[in-house]
């Protein structure tokens with residue numbers, strides 16, 4: 001009989017119960033209540049039948065597992081991993097058999113990966129399908145073992161993927177990939193594949209899936225053609241801290257009726273931000289009208305923005321035409337590339353923004369207009385104001401709130417996510433199977449410099465998809481993407497400002513050289529360079545700073 005005494009670690013224990021009656025107990029198994037159970041032949045017989053059971057003791061409820069040995073039984077006691085497991089085992093006499101069924105079911109194979117995306121378990125039927133020996137995949141990176149798997153992605157995103165189609169060994173299967181969390185942390189993932197299952201269900205699932213994607217695609221396409229302001233935070237792909245912050249800012253600002261200036265490098269998604277601002281605002285039912293400041297021909301600015309009255313031009317629409325501000329009535333107007341608008345247009349815009357009215361060309365009375373103003377630019381407008389290239393009064397009017405959109409270089413962790421998002425979307429558009437992005441290609445895209453930001457990445461993915469051969473995109477599919485040291489990035493500034501920068505740098509060098517030549521004699525330096533002494537002092541102060 002076991003000695004019964006207080007145990008140091010009551011959380012678990014084990015005992016070997018010999019069929020002859022001898023018991024060697026450890027940990028929890030040495031406690032009085034447990035020892036009594038182990039010594040009770042009826043209790044042991046019931047446990048042998050179930051293999052997995054629960055035991056209620058004054059210390060709590062425990063899971064009990066029996067493993068038959070030669071002439072003895074090994075009985076293990078353990079704290080349960082969770083109440084649901086306890087309840088399941090307590091309620092179902094054949095819990096063991098169910099677990100066995102789940103892990104070996106030939107119609108619903110299972111793969112389990114750990115938090116490093118290494119294979120922890122594969123159902124025997126799945127192993128056989130991949131030509132693996134029993135246990136042959138264990139411990140290996142799942143990508144090496146299972147074709148087209150995305151279990152590593154599911155680990156990274158923590159998001160389940162249900163009912164997806166996966167191509168394996170030339171056949172398409174319906175799969176689900178589910179992250180498993182413990183205490184809020186993803187500790188692994190399971191993949192399930194309807195292996196042989198009813199073929200109809202599989203085909204149906206595939207069909208529904210393809211239709212769903214197609215509907216999504218055409219819905220977006222139609223919305224874009226209608227110029228609808230559909231958009232939402234979900235359209236902004238990315239999980240980096242910078243993107244999460246951006247989304248938080250958008251959600252905060254959208255419901256307020258204040259003008260917003262969106263600033264960011266070219267191709268960072270400023271238009272998406274504008275659409276989300278509109279979609280989350282009380283004005284969402286009305287239109288979002290976009291005006292591109294860089295594309296407005298000077299001669300048409302007025303009629304385009306403010307419309308024209310009936311009979312204003314010979315040959316013009318007799319009834320007159322609404323301008324963009326009138327079209328945006330009750331909605332939002334997006335003044336895109338506002339930094340590119342010439343001074344005369346800026347003056348006209350200021351009037352509209354200040355007075356809330358527009359005057360149609362050839363019209364008599366100003367018409368009140370009700371719009372929410374959103375502007376976007378890649379220019380440094382403050383600097384343009386300082387240089388006299390942008391009106392200060394207009395700047396104040398358009399920028400009570402400024403939203404900064406981060407460049408791709410500041411959120412490289414989003415690159416794989418964006419690349420896969422575009423692969424998915426573009427594969428639908430070009431009606432091509434969606435290829436996998438192989439890890440080396442993913443690494444290349446992550447490291448590359450993207451002066452054109454998300455737009456450039458999208459183009460690179462599109463080119464790769466169109467020219468791709470096979471089901472996998474390797475680095476060779478991205479011949480124009482340079483790995484390693486960054487290519488020179490064009491600043492988020494128009495050409496004029498870059499020229500100004502280089503002029504300033506050149507001027508600094510000339511001044512420094514002249515100062516050396518003339519041993520610091522400022523009078524001589526000013527004379528040599530043909531500049532005033534006051535200007536020289538100013539530039540020297542800037543250079544020293």
Ligand SMILES: Nc1ncnc2c1ncn2[C@@H]1O[C@H](COP(=O)(O)OP(=O)(O)OP(=O)(O)O)[C@@H](O)[C@H]1O
Nearest residue numbers: 235236237238265266267268269270271272454455
């Ligand atoms: N976070 C994102 N998620 C998904 N798509 C994005 C994202 N950012 C940009 N894109 C896509 O990249 C392309 C360029 O984005 P967009 O036109 O909004 O950029 P922009 O900042 O307005 O550029 P520009 O200043 O050159 O007009 C679009 O196809 C857009 O859908």
